[in-house]
Amino acid sequence: MLDDFFTRALIAGIGVAVVAGPLGCFIIWRRLAYFGDTLSHAALLGVALALLLEVNITAAVFVVSALLSLALLGLQKRADVSSDALLGLLSHSALALGLVVLAFMTWVRVDLLGLLFGDILAVSRTDIAFIYGGGFLILAVLAVIWHPLFAATVNRELAEAEGMNPDRANLIFTLLVAAVIAIAIKIVGILLITALLIIPAATARRLSSGPEQMAVLASLIGASAAIGGLFGSLRWDTPSGPSIVVAALGLFLASLLPVAGRIGKNRAASHSAEARRLGNE
């Protein structure tokens, strides 16, 4: 079964999407979309270094992204640095630096489009092993830090005061984001990893009433987008990453339609709250 490149891509795509879902929820809850972008752009530098030093690409990408995220965490602690400008600077510098380093290495032929946009043909058995092994680890660690991380997301000071150790949870979380970027590159490519993290999560938001439910839904929606996108990619010979993201966008747009009963229920709840509030005033 794994001999077929498309089956491998499908398995890999579903694995990445399932892992990306819950992490993506935290990324949108904490407004870290740009942070995710920065880490994923740095991944290109990781790829370039891996080729230069002839080491495993996934590992190199993880190390570079992780180092960058630690540096960002350190810099964010200093209130005098505007994190928005800082992220913009690092994000594009890392991307440019990666491209320049790749261009210097005339002796390696790199499929740049594959790196930037994902390449289903390139998914090997080793990649699947990395995705599922790494993905399982990522989700297991996330489950352990879930409560402190969520409390810190709602209010850091509250979490700190009530003994949830939010700084540790934050640190582990950024490492998990670096890890998911490292395993997702082959499937969606460097430029679109953030989309795989945030679009399924944003889609799930409209359909959920609790954080845990939203995380599970984001995984399922991401997996559906991966399946739909990969089939589309095969059918129309489009790059895999953009196809998956387009499929995810389609699901997001569909979630805006007022069809799901769940949405109706949510609306009713907030309407009655609104009415009650108006009644009180």
Next chain:
Amino acid sequence: MLKQTDPLVSLTGAGLKSGGRWLVRGVDLVVRPGEIVTLIGPNGSGKSTTAKMALGVVRPSEGKAERSPSLRIGYVPQRVAIDWVLPLTVDRFMRLTGKLSQAEVDAAMDATGVRHLRNTEVRVLSGGEFQRVMLARAIARKPALLVLDEPVQGVDFNGEIALYELIRKLRDDLGCGVLLISHDLHVVMAATDRVICLNGHVCCQGTPTMVAESDAYKKLFGRRPSAALAVYEHSHDHTHLPDGRVKHADGTVTDHCHPDDGHHHGHEHEHGKG
């Protein structure tokens, strides 16, 4: 039981410097079990900063902050913003920092009169409702130390008195220490053991009456609070229960206006005196 003498939290000469400016300096403060300590002061006087140093959320730039080991804290911060992307019902919010049984959650929500909001999303709550939910969340943990930063902001006046009475009752029931932040002394007066008046430093401290009569306090707040206090003390012909019902002076309890609504509209029952 907690030993009555060991401080839950103490600040010694504590101060915090941020951006080259001292937010607050030289604060000495001790909260013991069963004691309600109130910080008052104008805006920007360092009340919240002092509370955060006591909580360990920020480390003092000078001086010391000590907490008794494995102290269970319930905290109501001054501001918590929950935006649309975060799906969070009141019930889930109640369990934010620890596992609680349904009975514990319900009891705490009953105490502050928000049980009917259990399945409502936090972001659609009104300001006053949200404060009650935050207070319920903090007390559901049965903390040894409650830190309440302006816990009644947005709560109507009668509800405010009821919540302060609740805080005092919790102190009696749980034996917990309470560090309370308020910008006005007159309402908290009845429930406070000790008042610390801040304005970048400790202006004065002592019993509420002592502080209210001190020159430093009068200079900061003027004379108005003492007059308002007199009004408050004479308005006890009926009591608003936390769930919104009204207990009258003769002991009868009447219902509120809307059957599924925890709030009182204030005009369906007789007000004895204004």
